[in-house]
Amino acid sequence: MDETPLQQMSPPHIYVERTLALIKPDAIHKAEEIEDIILQSGFTILQKRRLQLSPEQCSDFYAEQYGKLFFPSLTAFMSSGPITALVLARDHSIALWKALIGPANSSKAKETHPHCLRAKYGTSDLRNAVHGSDSFSAAEREIKFMFPSSLIEPIPMGESAKDYLSRFVNPTLLTGLTELCKRKPADPFTWLADWLVENNPNKPKISDGPIIEEAK
Numbered sequence: 687m688d689e690t691p692l693q694q695m696s697p698p699h700i701y702v703e704r705t706l707a708l709i710k711p712d713a714i715h716k717a718e719e720i721e722d723i724i725l726q727s728g729f730t731i732l733q734k735r736r737l738q739l740s741p742e743q744c745s746d747f748y749a750e751q752y753g754k755l756f757f758p759s760l761t762a763f764m765s766s767g768p769i770t771a772l773v774l775a776r777d778h779s780i781a782l783w784k785a786l787i788g789p790a791n792s793s794k795a796k797e798t799h800p801h802c803l804r805a806k807y808g809t810s811d812l813r814n815a816v817h818g819s820d821s822f823s824a825a826e827r828e829i830k831f832m833f834p835s836s837l838i839e840p841i842p843m844g845e846s847a848k849d850y851l852s853r854f855v856n857p858t859l860l861t862g863l864t865e866l867c868k869r870k871p872a873d874p875f876t877w878l879a880d881w882l883v884e885n886n887p888n889k890p891k892i893s894d895g896p897i898i899e900e901a902k
């Protein structure tokens with residue numbers, strides 16, 4: 687009987703996206719609770735800072751809303767107290783964060799999306815607890831605004847990420863994981879970390895050749 691070849695599992699598509707989240711002045715006292723929900727929802731918090739914006743800074747941040755009737759109230763509210771700015775990352779983070787926070791009007795959100803963050807922590811269209819970037823370009827601009835010293839570099843994704851991992855990471859990592867399974871150490875994380883340091887293919891090799899003394 688012929689042996690059935692092992693089915694090759696295709697590696698998962700790697701796609702990491704970043705978005706900006708703000709915890710607004712009306713919900714700042716619930717910041718830790720909201721951050722716990724963020725983490726439990728599969729997001730990674732890459733950067734975090736607590737700050738208070740001036741009315742002028744709020745005007746710059748919400749420049750796209752300039753001229754609308756609610757603009758003065760929005761800038762006054764957002765500069766009325768401290769906020770927490772967060773850079774979140776995961777696959778499709780922009781859409782998933784927008785889904786988690788819910789509709790802009792907290793009163794309506796309590797009826798249509800009762801489990802979203804704005805329904806839980808917001809009280810009105812203006813005081814709606816949290817903010818999320820609307821698009822990739824908006825996220826890039828808003829992250830740079832809130833974290834001006836950070837470098838926003840593209841995260842490898844798709845074929846380029848798979849190619850990088852297959853060439854530079856997987857060969858050594860799979861060997862290490864195989865050894866890990868054989869040895870079954872009590873602390874697998876420390877053991878694997880030590881093994882990777884010891885077997886790093888990029889580590890300089892020290893030659894044991896003869897020592898040649900220079901003539902004096």
